[in-house]
Amino acid sequence: MTFIELYALTLRELRKLVRSPFLLFMTMVQPLLWLGLFGKAFNLNGLVQIPPDLLSQLPPALSSQIGKMFNEMFAQLFGGTTDYFSYLASGMLAVIILFTSMQSGMGIVWDRRFGFLDKLLAAPVSRASIVGAKVIYSVLRGLLQAILVFLIALALGLTLGPGTTLVTILAAFAALLLLNVSLSSIFAAIAIKVKSWETQMAVMNLLNLPLMFASNTLFPIERMPDWLQAAAKFNPLTYANDAMRQLFFRADSLDLQVLSQDFAILVSFAVVFTLVGFVVAVKGLKK
């Protein structure tokens, strides 16, 4: 694997991306729909709002106490924020990473379909560079899209907690980066293994919703049934979301032990998935 090979192959992918920005937009449509429609429609806070006529019958001390109680309840469930939209928005950053890494796998399948992969394989280029460039591209594209979704979410009403600084935001994106590396490697390996685009599409459709639901992306896992909680514990999205939410919403009162545990698990996922992904992918390139 040489730098020049990685550079040339990654540059090819980036040039393609810049020239068909439509692709970039397409991957972002779904998370943005989730965010804009689901996030806004699913007003969890609204569910527990006490109607004004009832509220007027309560003594002010009690009503403010109830309000405080609900706020604390939400803050506990939602990792620090009291508003579901902000909770969901941070989850969507992980989802855009998930979708992008699956989508990048599709690029590998097309390269095989159109014979481009064969031409690469007939060149004296290291097989690891071929896989490596795909992973690097997927990571860069995922990060770019996560940044765009983050900015859009801010515009739509994502509220960051007190104590948020550029450093905590960068740390949150570092958690996303680790998730990105894990998912990009594993989906690159799957794409190389499955060979046909039909199978790749099936794999994508099979995995995207379960990975999204069996995690704290849309809903806190503490209120899920046990079996689903167990599944969510093996999902890297859970740890990325948890780390991100701590950094986005509770930057002023970080529990460094929990945070470093999240990061340690994310690093482990990244190392294991990258190693396994590379071994499977490089082997899959040989016929």
Add this chain to the structure above:
Amino acid sequence: MAIVEARGLTKRFEDLTAVDHVSFSIEEGEIFGLLGPNGAGKTTTINMFTTLLTPTEGTAIVAGFDVTKKPNEVRRRIGLVPQDLTVDEDLTGRENMWLQSRLYGLRGSEVDEKISRLLDLVNLTDAADKRVEHYSGGMRKRLELVEGLINDPQVLFLDEPTLGLDVQTRSAIWSYIGDLRREKGITILLTTHYMEEADRLCDRVAIIDHGKIVALDTPSNLKASLGGDVIELEFTNGDGVSAKLESDPAILAVQREGLKFRVKAKNGDELLPRLMETLIGEGMRPSRVELVKPSLDQVYLEYTGKSLREEQGSSEEAWRFRRNVRSARA
């Protein structure tokens, strides 16, 4: 010295034997053609030589290296122009060439000059900085061809180099291929469905069917194996012609119909001038002469039992289908 060699080369896919104990060798500087129906094993053979497939059995040696033991040494010394159009449509011609050069570990300003020179070789200088999606089929194929030359290969593998191209583009590609051999002494292995292509370009042709080589020789010898050429002669006065023709040792058979004679002979094109000279020298007056050469078409039919025209149709169809799928994606 043989620069490409197959010894008992075999590839099995589950229960299908795509290439079945194939042995042949190609000399340096030779243009060698693999001719055969669809699914005969032509592309599988090329894929083994270019390290894309591992042989199930047998050995393949390219430029002195075994393809399974030293694949990277082989890759460095060969160029491949695949059947599919594999140039990247979203990049320009020059960017495609640049990428290819980096894959072969080439860099520096002399590489940029080489890229310009190669693009110029196939008349793509004006289109070099346009995106390939705006190229015609012929332009893409020309770009594909020079991509295969970026590393100055000793052996160039061309899989159906002119499939699906119009007649004019096809003959332009042929002249580029001919120039390559003349100017750079590159050894070329090509597969083709086009008889004219094999006949015009190849020094030797192997006809492959069901994974086996059924005939291998120069195009003219292959044609001669059908029984030779026919020379048709007409005379205003046929007296003594029969005796004269029959006494020539190069002539295999003579048929007479009035003043018309059908002479069967090997290498009729060499015989004809000599024959004319002796006949005219002895005072005989031919009024019409025609040389009928057997075509490779007939040779192909003889060995594979299939007509080439059908073959051309079906693989052009397959090729168009792939192109359509490709544009549907965008």
